[in-house]
Amino acid sequence: MRQIVVDTETTGLNPRTGDRILEIGCVELHNRMLTGNNYHRYINPERDSDEGALNVHGLTTEFLSDKPKFADIVEELREYIAGAEVIIHNAPFDLGFLNAEFKRLNLPSFSEHIGNVIDTLVQAKEMHPGKRNSLDALCDRYGVSNSHRKLHGALLDAELLADVYLSMTRGQNSLSMEEEVAVSADGEALDNVPLADIIFQPASADELAEHEATLAGLDKAVKGACIWRALTAPAG
Structure with missing residues (x-):
């Protein structure tokens, strides 16, 4: 853009x-x-x-x-x-x-x-x-x-x-991942090479606590619930 x-x-x-x-x-x-x-x-x-x-x-x-x-x-x-x-x-x-x-x-x-x-x-x-x-x-x-x-x-x-x-406006702009291009040792692109499996790494207890503390700080700044809580709240 x-x-x-x-x-x-x-x-x-x-x-x-x-x-x-x-x-x-x-x-x-x-x-x-x-x-x-x-x-x-x-x-x-x-x-x-x-x-x-x-x-x-x-x-x-x-x-x-x-x-x-x-x-x-x-x-x-x-x-x-x-x-x-x-x-x-x-x-x-x-x-x-x-x-x-x-x-x-x-x-x-x-x-x-x-x-x-x-x-x-x-x-x-x-x-x-x-x-x-x-x-x-x-x-x-x-x-x-x-x-x-x-x-x-x-x-x-x-x-x-x-x-x-x-x-x-800082922050992640897109959740999409760019397509990886595999190359050989001499730099030539290799066709039809599958991407590596994506490994899901859950957040640790310390990371979750730090995330919650950040959200609490945002809540305090806006004197209410920050937009992240609204986006992640359970439906209904």
Whole structure:
């Protein structure tokens, strides 16, 4: 599965009043692995940033004056994100700006170019109700180092969010076993070689006790029964 973690920096808070995107950063994941095929552009927004926004990202009008305009980068962005599942923290904000930029160029919306959208802010609120769930708070909670983050930056924030997302959703993704391929001593594949029998090794008493202690900790964290207990409860 191809996923793209997306973050933007903007001139202000509202695209409907003329605020624009001035930086976009994307981090690619393939089957939950970072690929290094990232995408990052500074963009000339053709207007000044609000004072509050400038204090957040630090990207001055002078710095951005010689950068490409959104129209100059939109085709490479469309190609990069096409069909991918997109991961965003507080998705309505970034999607609102991206869709507005695409609409300004009379293109199908950004949302129409991608697959599913995962909002990590929504996920975090469900997992940690009543807690702070900003990106900085999640970095602290999941042990993701953000000590080098003095100002917001789209690519840096996307990289941090990728690490947070993988930590939030860590665990076994599939119970299926990949087919083994037998090879000879010289490296040639051997056809019709049966797989070894699967050996079932039951958990020891100590392992079962440790598992129960982990579930009890999860129960305490969610102030109820964790989802694992519901999944393994006897039917009826």
